[in-house]
Amino acid sequence: MASMPDPWRISLHGGHSGEFCEHAQGTLRSVVEAAVAAGYQTFGLSEHAPRGQERFLYDTEREKGFTTGRLREDFDAYVTEARALAEEFSDRIEILVGFESEVVPATDYAEEMLGLRDSYSLDYMVGSVHHVGETPIDGSIDEFHRVVKESGGLEELAIRYYDAVAEMVERLQPEVVGHLDLVRRHAPLDADLETIRIRTAAQRALESVESVGAILDLNTAGWRKGLGDPYPRPWLVQRADQIGIGFCFGDDSHNSSQVGSGIDQARDYLIELGVTSIRSLNRSNGNVTVRTVPLI
Numbered sequence: 001m002a003s004m005p006d007p008w009r010i011s012l013h014g015g016h017s018g019e020f021c022e023h024a025q026g027t028l029r030s031v032v033e034a035a036v037a038a039g040y041q042t043f044g045l046s047e048h049a050p051r052g053q054e055r056f057l058y059d060t061e062r063e064k065g066f067t068t069g070r071l072r073e074d075f076d077a078y079v080t081e082a083r084a085l086a087e088e089f090s091d092r093i094e095i096l097v098g099f100e101s102e103v104v105p106a107t108d109y110a111e112e113m114l115g116l117r118d119s120y121s122l123d124y125m126v127g128s129v130h131h132v133g134e135t136p137i138d139g140s141i142d143e144f145h146r147v148v149k150e151s152g153g154l155e156e157l158a159i160r161y162y163d164a165v166a167e168m169v170e171r172l173q174p175e176v177v178g179h180l181d182l183v184r185r186h187a188p189l190d191a192d193l194e195t196i197r198i199r200t201a202a203q204r205a206l207e208s209v210e211s212v213g214a215i216l217d218l219n220t221a222g223w224r225k226g227l228g229d230p231y232p233r234p235w236l237v238q239r240a241d242q243i244g245i246g247f248c249f250g251d252d253s254h255n256s257s258q259v260g261s262g263i264d265q266a267r268d269y270l271i272e273l274g275v276t277s278i279r280s281l282n283r284s285n286g287n288v289t290v291r292t293v294p295l296i
């Protein structure tokens with residue numbers, strides 16, 4: 001158990017569980033119990049939005065016989081269970097019940113995501129881009145190589161990716177933008193993903209984030225995946241900070257042992273880059289509002 005409550009110990013991206021997500025492990029209850037043990041003040045659950053078409057099922061889901069109907073049922077059960085746990089644990093931790101977006105199908109995703117949000121009256125949305133041109137960028141390495149090839153190289157992929165982020169932010173206006181430089185996920189560690197053209201595309205994405213008032217997820221999964229830095233890298237943190245974009249932490253947990261992982265380092269990382277506060281979302285009187293929380 002964490003002893004001292006830290007006001008900044010907040011995660012707004014994560015809380016996936018094996019109960020409701022094929023590539024996560026354990027029950028949602030075990031994840032929430034871990035969040036209490038980690039000393040979180042507020043813990044946002046952001047289960048993946050169900051993908052509505054069979055062609056977007058992951059190979060691992062297909063192997064287990066998952067269908068789009070199953071994804072939809074699991075999401076429905078997730079919202080019910082998450083709300084019950086939020087109530088049960090409300091004297092120990094604030095649980096927000098949100099979801100993480102997809103950008104597939106390319107033409108209709110906004111309608112689907114905004115419809116999902118409205119139909120469940122979810123607390124908030126993490127806007128994430130996991131696909132470029134409908135091919136996953138953070139799935140298998142083969143899929144990544146395919147999307148690099150389809151794009152005409154890594155630099156072109158990165159530009160398409162940041163363009164997709166800008167479009168997603170404008171169409172969905174999410175409260176939180178997830179893992180801003182996820183395009184690094186499968187790229188070689190020595191690849192140059194900071195060329196002038198990539199920086200220009202990323203700058204446009206940041207301007208979109210700023211224009212809708214979204215918060216950037218300082219996502220600790222980058223460390224767990226061996227990338228050396230969290231998402232996003234320092235240059236993006238500094239550019240975002242310069243134009244007044246706020247940050248939140250996201251442990252992107254997919255099981256109870258990942259809950260809280262990297263949050264202390266993430267705080268140090270932001271402070272070293274000159275960021276001295278984060279933003280939090282909190283529920284009050286049925287509304288979710290943004291609050292600034294000092295890091296030091």
Ligand SMILES: [Zn+2]
Pocket residue numbers: 016021023048254
């Ligand atoms: Zn996931």
Ligand SMILES: [Zn+2]
Pocket residue numbers: 100128130178179
């Ligand atoms: Zn994600």
